[in-house]
Amino acid sequence: MKRIGRESIIYTFSPKHKPAEVASPGEYVLFETEDAFGGQVKGEETPPDKLDWSRVDGATGPLYVEGADPGDTLVVDILDIRLQEKGAIAVIPGYGGLSHLEFMPKAKVVRIDGSFVYFNDMRIPIKPMIGTIGVAPEEGEIPAGNPGRHGGNMDVSELGVGKRLYLPVLTEGALLALGDLHAVQADGELCVSAIESPGEVLIRVNLIKGRMPNWPILETSESFQVIAAGKDLDEAVREAAEESIRAIMRAKGIPFEDAYMLGSLLVELKINQVVDPLLGARAKVPKWLVSIYDFLHQRS
Amino acid sequence: MKRIGRESIIYTFSPKHKPAEVASPGEYVLFETEDAFGGQVKGEETPPDKLDWSRVDGATGPLYVEGADPGDTLVVDILDIRLQEKGAIAVIPGYGGLSHLEFMPKAKVVRIDGSFVYFNDMRIPIKPMIGTIGVAPEEGEIPAGNPGRHGGNMDVSELGVGKRLYLPVLTEGALLALGDLHAVQADGELCVSAIESPGEVLIRVNLIKGRMPNWPILETSESFQVIAAGKDLDEAVREAAEESIRAIMRAKGIPFEDAYMLGSLLVELKINQVVDPLLGARAKVPKWLVSIYDFLHQRS
Structure with a gap:
């Protein structure tokens, strides 16, 4: 099994990034991921409007998949997601689906166990998912906080264990990266962040040769x-x-x-x-x- | 049980409409409804771009609910939906979620039974729902094809049997009307119509006095x-x-x-x-x- 550590972090999807690891179709790969805040939200005293934005929305990778040529489809089976026991969420004025309203910056650090997130006096069932997963575009760079035809920061609540994702291969080796794990997120991700946690993701990669989708x-x-x-x-x-x-x-x-x-x-x-x-x-x-x-x- | 026939059809929600029937809180009311095409799509030979639009999107009613004052909440329990055995669907150039594409007008009439809609060679499970249900606004008229704070043409796929709807009472008696039954519709109602069928809806009305919601x-x-x-x-x-x-x-x-x-x-x-x-x-x-x-x- 191949493994890519948390130190291999990229902030854009781009063919310019040197592969952190190489895998063949059929291989298992374990990715260690940082949280979407880059670990900067350590407690409720963290002012979330003072984040270093250059360290936000990183993804671990990229993985070079042997035999992946532009025009192929990269098939990613999501086999396991393991979260750390602490997660963070923040609201930041000017951000989120209700950014037109006035409110204060606020961060919250919550406990996560194998079944629940503990938020105030509430126990919320976890539903771990991958917020960001994508391949490099043909050329240039796409910030890892953006979604697009290459995948990226899609924030799809159903993208969890047992699901399969098909991505277009746009550059040689595909250059897959992933991160931004959420312990729980509703469709919408209304406040701009979910319960963000570092963690580990086990996937298996495969290829469909000579054909690709327009969107993931x-x-x-x-x-x-x-x-x-x-x-x-x-x-x-x-x-x-x-x-x-x-x-x-x-x-x-x-x-x-x-x-x-x-x-x-x-x-x-x-x-x-x-x-x-x-x-x-x-x-x-x-x-x-x-x-x-x-x-x-x-x-x- | 009160009953409002298919002949009591209105094309706007408005306090100007004379009540077709009066009911007290707790009473059952049966509404007979016309389909959203006003019965005009009779077969595949019907050109759906030649509809008489003044007969489209009608609702049956209105029902005057005794004791309903502006500022109250009208509570509607949906107890039964019975569809006729034929439904119609149409695509019309310039309409729907993909109205930017070029296509031809086309209508289809399908058989409906208690379990399925029969579309080409496919059997699609039915999930009967109410497309239009609303009350009269404070003043003026709202076309019955529009959604709004008064309800109206909301096209919510989950609005079927066993569900409850809370509507603001905006004028004396509430003046409830409903129609536009769908045998099956996915979230989105992509092509602008669903399987449209005349039918009957049994509801029970109730009131919550002195408080109301901003939206249904x-x-x-x-x-x-x-x-x-x-x-x-x-x-x-x-x-x-x-x-x-x-x-x-x-x-x-x-x-x-x-x-x-x-x-x-x-x-x-x-x-x-x-x-x-x-x-x-x-x-x-x-x-x-x-x-x-x-x-x-x-x-x-």
Whole structure:
């Protein structure tokens, strides 16, 4: 099993980063991750509006996957997520889904055990997930706090253990990185942070050669979900929805009009987060209607 | 049991409409409803771009509820929804969540039985719901195809049998009307229509005196959900989210900052529809966190 330590942290997704490790398709890889605050929120006395932003939103990696060529699909199976016993959450004026309201900066450090997060007098069931996971773009650099076609800071609450993620390979070796674990986050990630914890993630990587998706695709036991991003929710929804309708057209061999109708009946539009530099939505298509190959295409 | 027939149809929510029936709190009322197309889509030969739009989006009613005064809450328990055995769906160029794409007008008439809708070669499980349900505003008229603080065309997929809806009473007698039944609709109602069917709805009405919500509240077995609308999804989400955070503040006696954090962990932001004149979102708060009274306030 390969292992990438917490010291291998990157703040952008980019082909310029030197691989921290190399793995072959089928291999297990363990990533040690830092929390999204870069460990800076140590207690309630931390002023969250005074963070060093250059240390925020880091991801561990990148992992070079042998045989991954541009135009392929990287398949990531999420096998285990282990969190530390402490997590942090913060609200910062000007941030989050209610940034138009006036409020004070505030941080909170909470205890996490194998089942719950302890917040004030409340016990909240944990649902560990990966906030940031993505590959390097063809060129340039994408800040690790952004979501996009390469993945990145998607903040999808369902991206936890037992799920599979399909990412486009955009540069040789894919250069996968991940981080920003959340002990629990609702769809929306309303206040801009969730319960942020350092931790470890065990994945298995694989490849589908010669075809790739336009946006990351999440596979659950009963659905394929297109994960899109946009400058607002409306744009993110349009991107996710159009991709899902095109998959239904291919799966069923039907014209756009029929697939569009089916989308109204069967494609659940969902919110990922309303707080990142780009907002995120996903379109959930039942598995009985489509296969993963209906989402994949030749590199254009 | 009171009964309002399909001939009592209104195309706006307004205090100007004469009550079709009067009921007391605690009474059962059966509404017969027309489909959202006003029965105009009779087969696949119907050109859906040639509809008489003055006959679209009608609601049955209004029901005058005795003792309902402005500032009260009307409580509607949805007890039964019976659909006819035929439903219609249509796509119309320029409409729906993918209205930026080019496509042809098309209508489809489908068979509905007690369990399924039959679409092409597919059997889709039914999940009957009420698309439009609302009260009259203080003054003026709101087209029945719009959602708003009065309810109206909210198109919430969870608004089916066994659910409870809380609406503000804005005018004497509340003047409740409902229609636009869907045999099945996914969150989003992507193509602008769902499987539209005439039918019958049995409800029971009740009142909470002297307090009302800012937006309609849906109660399910495990949640309260604020149903909001806005000129885009971002605005709808902000409205629903703010209302849910204010309820958490009241319920737990905590400051905004703590409630905002809890919102990030526990308030699921969901999409209702992306296709009406105003778009719709809802914020789902677990019932263990809040009660309905945390959403209700004195009339200002």
